[in-house]
Amino acid sequence: MKLKDKVAIVTGAGSGIGAETARRMAREGAKVYCADIRAEAAEKTAKEIGGDAKSLELDVTSSSAIAAAVERISREAGRIDILVNNAGITIVGSIMDLSEEQWDRELDINLKSIFLMSRAVWPQMAGQGGGVILNTASIAGITAIPADAAYCASKAGVVMLTKCMAVDGARSGIRVNCVCPGFIDTPMIHGYFNDQPDPAAARDYAVRLHPLGRLGRPDDIADAFVHLATDDAKWVTGTAHVVDGGLLAGLPG
Numbered sequence: 243m244k245l246k247d248k249v250a251i252v253t254g255a256g257s258g259i260g261a262e263t264a265r266r267m268a269r270e271g272a273k274v275y276c277a278d279i280r281a282e283a284a285e286k287t288a289k290e291i292g293g294d295a296k297s298l299e300l301d302v303t304s305s306s307a308i309a310a311a312v313e314r315i316s317r318e319a320g321r322i323d324i325l326v327n328n329a330g331i332t333i334v335g336s337i338m339d340l341s342e343e344q345w346d347r348e349l350d351i352n353l354k355s356i357f358l359m360s361r362a363v364w365p366q367m368a369g370q371g372g373g374v375i376l377n378t379a380s381i382a383g384i385t386a387i388p389a390d391a392a393y394c395a396s397k398a399g400v401v402m403l404t405k406c407m408a409v410d411g412a413r414s415g416i417r418v419n420c421v422c423p424g425f426i427d428t429p430m431i432h433g434y435f436n437d438q439p440d441p442a443a444a445r446d447y448a449v450r451l452h453p454l455g456r457l458g459r460p461d462d463i464a465d466a467f468v469h470l471a472t473d474d475a476k477w478v479t480g481t482a483h484v485v486d487g488g489l490l491a492g493l494p495g
């Protein structure tokens with residue numbers, strides 16, 4: 243077990259990539275706090291995992307709620323070794339389609355939350371001699387997706403914030419990396435397809451974009467997070483690790 247006795251917080255753990263990451267980290271021996279704005283979804287994941295896993299109702303855009311949660315975890319568990327900033331949303335639209343409120347909401351949940359969560363755990367991690375912060379970015383942080391402007395901008399911000407935190411955290415033993423998934427089969431991507439004029443065609447098109455011939459699964463991303471959290475990645479920091487079935491490598495054949 244590669245994460246034995248580690249204490250981990252996973253946000254957006256009520257669904258998709260976050261739920262699978264929480265499960266896999268727990269399987270490697272971590273005590274996982276499953277955080278989500280939807281309390282019952284967080285509880286479901288924690289219950290499924292069983293053992294030491296705990297659920298946490300948390301809105302990652304609320305600095306006061308974050309402060310209370312981190313204080314509780316530090317008190318209860320005595321340390322915080324891993325933070326997975328994974329909660330996210332997508333609101334489809336070009337800049338001409340999006341309202342200012344939608345832009346702010348997407349940037350707050352996808353990007354500002356990482357600033358808020360990371361700085362809340364930072365003193366605990368630095369004080370205990372180090373830790374690992376992992377962020378869910380996206381291939382959309384590297385290449386533009388049509389009619390997804392706020393999402394792409396937020397994820398490009400996640401890639402750069404990852405690098406900034408890696409550089410700033412290195413001396414305190416805090417490693418920071420992000421994963422850039424391709425299209426992953428989760429409720430989020432179902433919503434994205436349903437917002438397209440022809441959802442079935444949008445799904446087929448997305449599958450064809452991946453040379454490996456299928457959409458990704460939550461475990462494809464969770465495996466990358468587990469690797470980056472362990473000592474197998476002890477000299478890895480500041481990376482944007484692409485896990486995309488080959489999507490960014492080139493045009494599909």
Ligand SMILES: NC(=O)c1ccc[n+]([C@@H]2O[C@H](COP(=O)([O-])OP(=O)(O)OC[C@H]3O[C@@H](n4cnc5c(N)ncnc54)[C@H](O)[C@@H]3O)[C@@H](O)[C@H]2O)c1
Nearest residue numbers: 254256257258259279301302329330380423425426428430
């Ligand atoms: N599915 C994909 O194709 C894909 C691709 C690249 C990146 N991502 C990223 O992966 C991450 C997880 O997405 P997913 O596909 O598993 O989606 P999902 O919708 O299945 O899960 C997202 C979870 O985040 C939670 N959440 C939303 N707002 C929150 C808030 N304010 N506070 C706390 N929790 C909140 C939701 O309740 C939900 O449980 C997101 O950051 C997403 O942008 C997804």
